Amino acid sequence: MAGVASTYDEPVRIAVIGGTGIQSLPGFTLAASLKVDTPWGEPSSPISILHHPSPSTGKPTPIAFLSRHGLHHELAPHEVKNRANIAALRSIGVRTIIAFSAVGSLQEEVRPRDFVVPDQIIDRTKGIRPFTFFEGGMVGHVGFGDPFDTSLAKIVRRCGHSLEGEGVRLHDTGLLICMEGPQFSTRAESNLYRSWGGSVINMSALPEAKLAREAEIAYQMICMATDYDCWRGGPDEDVNVEMVMGHMKANSENARRFVGAVLDELSKEEHGQLVLAKHLEGQMKFAGAMTHKEARGPVEQKLQWLFPGYFD
């Protein structure tokens, strides 16, 4: 990009991952566009560093923005460069991610254009996406009982509620089904997920959330419903891309306001420790050091890159 810096000297702590219909975050000042190479390859898109004025100090807080499906939505859900995305964000200092996703609703009360802050996930991906940093000679296990960061979730919910009455409808919790795709579900699958108590469905939460946890990054997804999948009506009402994009476009202003409110709040000094994910710091030093030094395989070098000093 002509005239835009390709480096950024300060660590960037907060990132937004944009999904379907959110390939950029207008209204912020573009300070740099970074091409980060990682041992897992290049991320889905260059990382934009945006300046966001902190409401408490007035100083600009840098925010990293990454477009999950590429700058022009060229990556299918199973082609998203999840490991490179998370590794690249961690390498520039990111410890908090707000991820955005267009989802199908599995419940009547979750209406198209409603927002949901999910608190649980059921994994219905098919194991074809690379889903861990810990393979190829170093074994690591990390807790995932709460797949989203519970402290971050509280802030996100508060911000969403502050916009209620201005066109934003928010559901505080939800069970997110993450399916493989790219084809949408069958009616039988959609009804099965409803019988499990599923609230919403997408194709992108995993392995993104798992990799963020492995990378010691606090992660919360904000979902926006765009359809009722295929359980509710006849074939005429089934989800299709036009429907998803139509609702995303019509409600994009609210989505941006929601993300903006969360960034305003996270930029406050009082959230400094949370934004640095101090509660997760160091967990992989032990979880990832299971494999005896002499027995480690070639992945060790990659993990040294991701966690400098952890596995010396």
Ligand SMILES: CSC[C@H]1O[C@H](OP(=O)(O)O)[C@H](O)[C@@H]1O
């Ligand atoms: C275009 S509909 C299916 C597509 O939409 C969602 O994308 P994202 O989560 O990145 O907003 C869903 O996960 C699928 O990838």
Ligand SMILES: Nc1ncnc2[nH]cnc12
């Ligand atoms: N019905 C649906 N299924 C999976 N992902 C989606 N994203 C938006 N709507 C969806």
